[in-house]
């Protein structure tokens with residue numbers, strides 16, 4: 548038996564078609580998550596900003612209050628919809644992300660909630676690296692105009708399976724998060740994410756495969772479906788990459804669900820063949836998972 552992934556796990560990534568109607572987004576997410584679990588999924592993932600359009604002007608309009616936890620239904624309909632759905636579908640559920648407003652600090656965050664099959668909240672990840680880029684003539688985006696960053700690495704223990712890491716979209720460009728999680732025995736790094744038509748083509752698959760090959764873990768990227776009528780056109784192409792950095796499941800840009808069967812044996816086999824795990828030279832460079840790291844485990 549593998550120490551990292553104790554038994555096989557069926558992962559499902561829901562590439563949801565999202566729109567401007569929050570309650571329609573929530574009910575569409577419900578039907579897709581139930582579809583995924585009817586096909587045997589044990590862990591289901593929704594995309595970044597699954598309950599709203601993606602864009603800085605939408606964060607204040609669609610935000611919900613999560614603290615103090617648990618919020619009331621009025622404060623966060625999405626929290627309750629996700630919790631009830633995880634329980635109804637009897638699945639671990641990484642609820643993509645939603646815009647959060649924290650009254651105490653008057654700050655907005657891009658926040659992901661993970662629930663267990665009893666509907667209990669297991670973890671909260673606030674996007675650590677905000678998506679601020681400027682590629683002239685292609686795309687300019689500044690999440691930091693509205694959002695504040697989160698401040699910790701999120702590792703979630705799924706007791707029957709093992710540990711997973713959750714981060715959000717642009718976080719994938721910072722290899723430290725996945726590396727730290729892998730060194731702390733996570734078998735999978737998950738990124739609800741909405742890359743775009745410029746950087747999606749360039750870097751979406753590359754980033755997924757890079758995090759997998761660096762750490763010899765599974766990686767899952769879950770995008771919204773592409774909507775060419777929306778202001779922000781998501782790349783789509785939700786995918787699962789194995790510990791050997793091979794893309795084992797991938798969608799095109801349309802709404803759909805992608806599945807992959809993850810095993811501990813695949814991780815062990817990869818690490819045995821190319822044993823970077825025992826070849827690291829912490830006498831030459833520091834281990835980024837040691838020292839000053841802020842975690843939520």
Ligand SMILES: NC(=O)CCC(=O)C(=O)O
Nearest residue numbers: 678716717741742743746
């Ligand atoms: N929502 C995001 O963080 C987008 C990140 C992105 O497109 C990138 O290129 O990175």
